[in-house]
Amino acid sequence: MNKDNKYEEIINFQQNLDRKTFLNQAEKRCAGVDSPLPIGFGQTISQPSLVANMTYWLEPDPALTVLEIGTGSGYQTAFLAEFFARVYTVERIPNLSKKAQTTLDYLGYDNIEFNTGDGTTGWPENAPYDRIIVTAAASSVPEPLKSQLKVSGLLLIPVGGTNYQKLTKIKKTDTENFESEVLEYVRFVELVGDNGWQ
Numbered sequence: 001m002n003k004d005n006k007y008e009e010i011i012n013f014q015q016n017l018d019r020k021t022f023l024n025q026a027e028k029r030c031a032g033v034d035s036p037l038p039i040g041f042g043q044t045i046s047q048p049s050l051v052a053n054m055t056y057w058l059e060p061d062p063a064l065t066v067l068e069i070g071t072g073s074g075y076q077t078a079f080l081a082e083f084f085a086r087v088y089t090v091e092r093i094p095n096l097s098k099k100a101q102t103t104l105d106y107l108g109y110d111n112i113e114f115n116t117g118d119g120t121t122g123w124p125e126n127a128p129y130d131r132i133i134v135t136a137a138a139s140s141v142p143e144p145l146k147s148q149l150k151v152s153g154l155l156l157i158p159v160g161g162t163n164y165q166k167l168t169k170i171k172k173t174d175t176e177n178f179e180s181e182v183l184e185y186v187r188f189v190e191l192v193g194d195n196g197w198q
Contacts, residue, residue, distance in 0.1 A: 019048060023039065034048055041095065043073075055083060059131075060084055066088070067087075067122060067123055068133050068135065069135065069136065078109065080133070081112050086112075092192060097115075123148070128149060130150055131153060132154075134157040136189050136192075137187075152171070157170070162197075164187050
């Protein structure tokens with residue numbers, strides 16, 4: 001990855017954001033380790049390096065809106081809230097959504113809208129979005145997410161099986177067509193829902 005000013009901004013933010021804030025008590029001692037950690041309910045918080053890279057690959061802009069599928073601990077959400085105008089985030093597990101909202105409110109973010117439900121259907125009421133990021137593994141790209149992306153918008157999603165996936169960056173070139181690029185191999189928990197894993 002070629003480093004530029006935006007990447008440096010993201011890394012500086014990462015270094016100043018205390019990951020312990022997003023972790024349960026038992027995992028706080030491991031906050032500085034660059035690896036995923038459990039957050040309960042069979043879910044994980046991603047390693048900081050991947051969160052920084054995913055934020056960068058979204059090509060953030062303070063004038064754009066982003067839809068996040070999989071709020072989780074809210075760690076990735078904080079990066080999005082820092083570098084985008086508005087964040088819409090969907091989490092299927094109510095307890096995680098509530099805890100993330102409490103954490104992000106505590107950190108002072110007021111540009112985040114939270115929703116609890118099936119992330120594979122997106123959040124159509126606020127569509128279309130400039131960017132969409134999915135923080136769980138899909139066997140294929142959910143059609144509702146593709147339809148809720150603006151033309152020229154970007155979608156970042158891990159696609160593959162349950163053991164590993166290809167982190168894929170998708171650009172919507174017009175209303176019917178998309179270009180995709182594989183960025184790296186990753187391993188995420190499954191994206192569960194009507195348009196994901198059952």
